[in-house]
Amino acid sequence: MRRGLCFPGKTHGNINMKVKSLINEKAILSFLAFPYFFRSRVKPGFIFSCYAVVTAILLGSIFYWGVFPVCFVEGTGLTPFKKISEYVISLILPGSIFLIYKRRREFDPGVLRMLVASVALTIGSELAFTFYISVYGFSKMAGHFLKIASFYFIYKALVEAGLQKPYDLLFRELKQNKEALEKSEERFRLSFEKANIGMCLVDLNGHLFKVNDQM
Known part of the structure; x- marks a missing residue:
């Protein structure tokens, strides 16, 4: 198995590309699903089980049933199936950028930039x-370097940021709600004080506790 995945050749190179396709497909699903699973209540065990089942089926299609399409022919290059799948992936990935940007308020700006950079590098790869x-x-080498850079930004965005600034990630939504409340209170205060008519606030006992300048 090790020789089959690492050494070139008509069969070995094809198996190598099939496994790469499997990894790519799972990565694309992860990028697309991430904005929905972020802060969701779906149990990690359920997500892991789904990944395990999908991985087992795809590996079986390569090594057991042998029904996975041919992806590479030595001396010729990628098959039409593989090229089309790469182009489809490159067209789908911008959708994940859109989904991440759509929920940008839930991310730290630095984390958001690194996630977008990771997806963009994956497209280039x-x-x-x-x-x-x-x-x-050369193109394969360039693709792998871009992929490494993509993984680096994922690491910086999720792993390193989560370890160095865990409270920023955990309480970002709470902080945003607090800021929104403060802005709302400030808008109310300005409207109350600058109103052209007299306004007052009373407590539950009917006592005045705040009036504006027009009263």
Whole structure:
């Protein structure tokens, strides 16, 4: 198995590309699902189980049933199926950027930028992979470097930020609600004080406790 995944050749290179396709498909699903699962109440065990089942089925289609389409032919390069799948992935990934940006209020600005950068680098990586013919070609190397950079930004955004600033991530929503409340109170105070008519506030006992300048 190790030789089959690491050494070039008509069969080995094809298996290598099939496994890469499997990884890519799961990564795309992760990018698309992340904005929905972020702060959701879905149990991590359920998500892990779904990933495990999908992974088992895809691996079975490659190594057991042998029904996964051919992805690479040595000396020729990627098959039409593989190229089309890479282009489809590159078209889908901007959707994950849109979904992340749509929920940007839930993310720290720095984390948001790193997540978007990670997705953008992944798009570049997928496009680079469509050009290579040899497993030792430049485009494959460029694609892997872009993929490494993408993983680096994911690490910076989720792992490092979560360890260094855990309270910023955990209580960001609480902080946003507090800021929104303060802004609302400030708008009410200005409206109350600058009103052209007399206004007053009374407590539950009917006693005045605040009046504006027009009273």
